[in-house]
Amino acid sequence: RLGALEVHWELDSTSSELQRRLDEAADFSVVLAETQTAGRGRRGRSWLSPPGLNLYLSCLKRFDRGFAALSGLSLAVGTMVLRAVESLGIEGAGLKWPNDVLAAQGKLAGVLVELSGEYQGPCAAVIGIGLNLRLTDTLRAQAGQPACDLATLAGERLPDRNLVAGRLIGALVEGLRAFERHGFACFAEDYARYDLLAGRALKLSGAQGHFEGIGAGVDARGALRVRLADGELRTVDSAEVTVRRA
Numbered sequence: 001r002l003g004a005l006e007v008h009w010e011l012d013s014t015s016s017e018l019q020r021r022l023d024e025a026a027d028f029s030v031v032l033a034e035t036q037t038a039g040r041g042r043r044g045r046s047w048l049s050p051p052g053l054n055l056y057l058s059c060l061k062r063f064d065r066g067f068a069a070l071s072g073l074s075l076a077v078g079t080m081v082l083r084a085v086e087s088l089g090i091e092g093a094g095l096k097w098p099n100d101v102l103a104a105q106g107k108l109a110g111v112l113v114e115l116s117g118e119y120q121g122p123c124a125a126v127i128g129i130g131l132n133l134r135l136t137d138t139l140r141a142q143a144g145q146p147a148c149d150l151a152t153l154a155g156e157r158l159p160d161r162n163l164v165a166g167r168l169i170g171a172l173v174e175g176l177r178a179f180e181r182h183g184f185a186c187f188a189e190d191y192a193r194y195d196l197l198a199g200r201a202l203k204l205s206g207a208q209g210h211f212e213g214i215g216a217g218v219d220a221r222g223a224l225r226v227r228l229a230d231g232e233l234r235t236v237d238s239a240e241v242t243v244r245r246a
């Protein structure tokens with residue numbers, strides 16, 4: 001049984017809606033809302049979701065092999081978002097490891113992947129995507145971080161919002177099927193095209209402490225590779241990354 005597409009006028013959050021129905025919702029269920037009253041971002045932040053401007057949707061995907069096999073899922077989802085955007089003839093966006101879809105140094109889309117279930121057994125991912133189509137000045141001011149929208153990238157050629165939603169859902173369903181079979185490896189080539197950190201001087205802080213190096217792509221699991229000053233190639237599973245200004 002394949003999941004249906006539901007379009008709501010208003011929800012607290014499309015991801016919360018799928019979480020509440022995790023037990024009965026079919027694989028590939030997609031929930032879209034015109035507006036969210038309690039849109040959620042990563043790290044406990046909120047995601048402003050006024051009606052009529054942007055896209056807010058979540059998709060449920062179940063996996064048999066547990067979240068041990070899901071490393072790189074949010075990077076893969078980032079490439080799916082950019083495939084959808086590029087399929088509309090809109091260029092100029094890229095990915096900042098591990099989660100950001102950026103354009104003109106602002107956030108174009110947010111990806112929130114929430115996993116539940118077992119480490120090496122059945123598990124489920126609720127994948128939430130917020131894609132900025134048209135930001136108002138108020139929204140930009142309230143966002144708390146630099147933001148960008150498709151209207152800026154596309155100029156006069158901004159496609160109809162339904163078309164953008166259709167492409168996004170199509171890319172997501174197709175991409176998640178590929179991810180289920182092959183994991184992140186089959187996204188690595190695409191990711192490299194979108195990688196905004198490759199060759200850039202980076203500052204990192206995480207489990208391995210604070211250090212600096214040059215972005216050197218990602219490995220087959222989606223972990224970030226960083227070339228240190230002494231030549232060592234370090235692989236980083238999770239960290240806060242900032243790009244050093246030249």
Ligand code: BTN
Binds near residue numbers: 042043128
């Ligand atoms: C981020 O902080 O970058 C992730 C933001 C994710 C926002 C989307 S909008 C649709 C879905 N529902 C939510 O409540 N959050 C995600």
